[in-house]
Amino acid sequence: MSTTWHPQFLFTVCQTGAEAALKHEIAAQKLDLRPSYSRPGFVTFKFDQRCENPQGFQLRSTFARTWGFSLGKVSGAQASDLAFKSWQLPAMVEALTAIKPSDLHVWERDRVMPGEEGFEPGPTALAAEVDAALTACTPVESLRSHHFGQQGASQPNTWILDAVVVEPCEWWLGCHLASRRTACWIGGVPPIQQPEDAVSRAYLKMTEALEWSALPFVRGDICVELGCSPGGAAQALLEKGLFVVGIDPAEVDPLVAEHPSFLHVRRRSLDVPKRDFQRAKWLTADMNVAPGYTLEAVEDVVLNKTPSIRGLVLTLKLADWSMASQIGDLVKRVRSWGYRDVRTRHLAFNRQEFCLVALKSRAQRRIKRGTSQRRIRTDAPHQGVPGKMHVEKSE
Numbered sequence: 001m002s003t004t005w006h007p008q009f010l011f012t013v014c015q016t017g018a019e020a021a022l023k024h025e026i027a028a029q030k031l032d033l034r035p036s037y038s039r040p041g042f043v044t045f046k047f048d049q050r051c052e053n054p055q056g057f058q059l060r061s062t063f064a065r066t067w068g069f070s071l072g073k074v075s076g077a078q079a080s081d082l083a084f085k086s087w088q089l090p091a092m093v094e095a096l097t098a099i100k101p102s103d104l105h106v107w108e109r110d111r112v113m114p115g116e117e118g119f120e121p122g123p124t125a126l127a128a129e130v131d132a133a134l135t136a137c138t139p140v141e142s143l144r145s146h147h148f149g150q151q152g153a154s155q156p157n158t159w160i161l162d163a164v165v166v167e168p169c170e171w172w173l174g175c176h177l178a179s180r181r182t183a184c185w186i187g188g189v190p191p192i193q194q195p196e197d198a199v200s201r202a203y204l205k206m207t208e209a210l211e212w213s214a215l216p217f218v219r220g221d222i223c224v225e226l227g228c229s230p231g232g233a234a235q236a237l238l239e240k241g242l243f244v245v246g247i248d249p250a251e252v253d254p255l256v257a258e259h260p261s262f263l264h265v266r267r268r269s270l271d272v273p274k275r276d277f278q279r280a281k282w283l284t285a286d287m288n289v290a291p292g293y294t295l296e297a298v299e300d301v302v303l304n305k306t307p308s309i310r311g312l313v314l315t316l317k318l319a320d321w322s323m324a325s326q327i328g329d330l331v332k333r334v335r336s337w338g339y340r341d342v343r344t345r346h347l348a349f350n351r352q353e354f355c356l357v358a359l360k361s362r363a364q365r366r367i368k369r370g371t372s373q374r375r376i377r378t379d380a381p382h383q384g385v386p387g388k389m390h391v392e393k394s395e
């Protein structure tokens, strides 16, 4: 990459409604970035001083689904004109002298909260049209054979051009380095198909959480889920080959309840005895309660009931967006239980809530990347869900 390219603007994409939370968390980091243009689900920032090292720049954010350097916008009525103008933008021309993009990501900003009006983030027909128009007149050789949505994810550590369809007649262009897993996905949304028999949206949230966090699960590991009803998240965990102990006083969909690797403990989490957590390695929680209560329930398990939980995947509700300012304290509390690697992300399929993932140590992540699953398993495989014989179902 040429060292003479110093971009001046950053673009970020978030869920509609999360813009203020996103601006606050970025302001708190004192990065010398000022909010510039903002629409629901799309916020740009201006660097006080041009970015000196675009290749090394990292934005740490819970609420930015994805981000990159903004190269400006085009507007007009005809897709072919907009596409032509996109490649002529001065910042685009400048960027293309510095980076060799290997892929193009085109997506529409969210218009409503995921799960509302049948909307879920992901590829759309309009994005496909914009992609085709841009590809048809691209001066970038490597993009001429590009097809919309051909690959679910781009190659890591390559430069990618972005086009965010803010309105059908207003496109914002940008680029980013795919230096993190989420940056390889178009618009930061992992390519997930919800199966027709998914019993709840939680299937999407859990699948995305697992894709993002890449936790080193091994088939046959035991996962406890606090707040498992009706069972979409458990379905995603069962698909990965885990044994799931689901804790919830409410009913679980028969599709999940009757799965041979699922056990329903029909109680409130604080009333579940120690023995039901035996040999569990993972804990997930998605309870429709305040984050403080969810953490209390999780703390009870990891500090009082079993020391064996290696990692956590928690959905923490934000009763209102201003609660986003408490995320730092929630993370500290999880760290105080001995989880050193704690990350947070407002998942594309989350609603007014966010996902917190914790591992006892970062080394656990490295082990999964560097070796085969067989080699990381050091304990004897278990014989089945512990307690399957003795757990009292309090229906």
Ligand SMILES: C[S@@+](CC[C@H](N)C(=O)[O-])C[C@H]1O[C@@H](n2cnc3c(N)ncnc32)[C@H](O)[C@@H]1O
Pocket: 199, 200, 202, 203, 226, 227, 228, 229, 230, 231, 232, 233, 234, 247, 248, 249, 250, 267, 268, 269, 270, 286, 287, 288, 289, 297
């Ligand atoms: C958002 S739903 C969970 C969705 C679920 N994870 C799925 O995959 O479909 C929240 C659930 O939390 C449960 N819940 C609330 N408080 C709880 C507690 N103290 N212990 C266990 N479950 C609880 C509720 O009964 C409700 O079923």
